[in-house]
Amino acid sequence: MLQELLGAIAAAGSAGVIYLAMAARVVKQYERGVLFRLGRVSGESRPPGLTLIIPVVDRLLKVNMQIVTMPIPAQEGITRDNVTVRVDAVVYFRVVDAESALVRVEDYKFAVSQMAQTSLRSIIGKSDLDDLLSNREKLNQGLELMLDSPAIGWGIQVDRVEIKDVSLPDTMKRSMARQAEADRERRARIINADAELQASKKLAEAAQQMADTPAALQLRLLQTVMAVSAEKNSTLVLPIPVELLHFLERGNQQPASNGDGEPRSG
Template identity: 55%
Template sequence: MEALIVVVVVLFIAALLVASSSVRVLREYERGVVFRLGRLIELKDPGLLLLIPAVDRMERVDLRVVTLNVPAQDIITRDNVPVRVTAVAYFKVIDANRAIIDVENYYVATSEIAQTSLRAVLGKADLDTLLSEREQLNADLQQVIDQQTEPWGIKVSIVEIKDVDVPANMQRAIARQAEAERERRAKVINAQGEFQASKQLADAADVMSRNPATLQLRYLQTLVEIGASGNSSTVIPLPLDILTPLLGKLHGTDVGDTHDGTSAAGADAPVEDIDRSPRNGVPRLGV
C-alpha cells in the first residue's frame, strides 16, 4: 500500500512538471514562434499558450524597439584622414518567423551589418562632409542597413552618428581653417560697409552741394559735437571763405583777380625780389 502511494505521488509530481512545461504566457510585446516536431506552425499571439510536451518547442520574440550601440570603427575618409566613429542604431522585429528562421541571431547579425555599413558609407565621404552633413550621412546609413536586414524581418528605423574623433594635428588644422574663414568674412563685411558708407557720403555731398546753407548747418552741428565732448581744448575750424580775404589783406592784395589775369591790386604791384647775397648761408627774400 505504501508503495502504491509513493507511485501515485511520483506520477502526480511528474504530471505537474509536464503541465508546467506545456503552459506559456506571452506578454503584449512578445510573439511565440512554435516548432512542432521541427516544423514551423502558426505564430502565437500574446496570452496563455498550451504546448504539447516533448513535441512543441517555442522561441520568444520581442517586438519592441532595440537600441544597438555600434562599436567604435576606425575609418579612412575619402581625403585620407583617419577618424574613429561611433554610432547608435534603433531597430525592431516586424516578422518574428523570419527573424528566427532566416538568421541564427538577428541581434548579432544586425550589429555586424551596422559596423560594416558604417565603414563603407563613411569611407566614401571626406572629412568636411563627415563633420557638417551628419543628417545626410545618417539617412544613407539607415537606408543601407535597412536594405540588408529587411530579408530577416528586421526594420532599422534610425541610425545616428554619435562621436567623430579626429587626430590632434587635424584638429589644429581645422581650427586654423575656421579662423581664416572668420577673418575672410570679417574683411568682406568691412569692405561692404565701407562701400555702402562711401555711397551714402557721396549722396550727402551731392545734396549739400545744391544748397550752401546745408554746409553752414553742418558746420554748426560739428561745433556742437566738439563742445559736448568734454575736451580741455577746443579746435574751431573756420570756413575757407572767411580766411581767404584775411590772407589777401596780409599780403597787401585783394581776393579777386582782374579779368586780364592780373591781381586786383594792379598790374604795377611790386614784384618780390630775391636777395641772393649770402647772409648766414641762407638767401633773403625782399620786396
C-alpha cells in the same frame, strides 16, 4: 477495491497535473513562440497567452518582438577627402517574423551588429568630412537602406539608424578653427571696406554740396567750434580751410558802394 480505485484516480490526477505543468507555456504580450516538434517548425507562431506543448517531443522558443536599441561601436576610417575620423552610431530594429529570425540566422542580434559596423565603415569611406558633420540626415537614410536590405530576409525590420558622434584628430580641429577664424576676419574686412565706401560716397556728396554753397562751409566750421567748446577745453585749435580764405577774399574784393547804391570814387 474502493481504496485501489481512489488510489488510481489520485495517481492519474497527479500525473495529469505533472503533465499539465510540463506542457503549459506562457507567452508574454511582447513575445511570439516558435514551436519545434522533433526539430522541425510546427505550425504558426504561438500568440501571447497560455499555450500547450507535448513534453519531450516539442520545444517552444520565445522571440522578443520589441524594438531593440543597439549601439554601434565607434568605427575608424578614412573619408573620401582623406581625413581620419571615428564615427559611432545607434540602430533601432525589431523582429517582424519570429520564425525567420530563429531559422535563417544563428544569432540575429550579433548579425545585425556586425552588419551595422561594416555598413558604417562603408559610409565613412564614401562620404566627405563636410557630409559627416553637416549632412547627417542623408547619411542616416543611406545607412538604413544598407542595413534594411539583408535584414528583411532574416525577419528583421530596421526602423532607424542615427550617427551619434564624429571624432576628429586634434590637428584637424586646430585647422578647422583657423579656417573659421580666417573666414570671420575676411567677412569683417569686407564689412569695414563696404562701410568706408559708403562713407566716402556721403562725404563726396557733402563736399559737392558745400562747393555749390560756400556759406555752408563757414556754418560747418562754426558748428565744429561749438562742439569742441562744449567739452570745456582750455585750448582750442581752430583750423581755417583754404576755401574759407578764398570766400573771404572774394567778399573783400567787392567794390564799396555809397548810400545811393553807386560805387564811391576815391
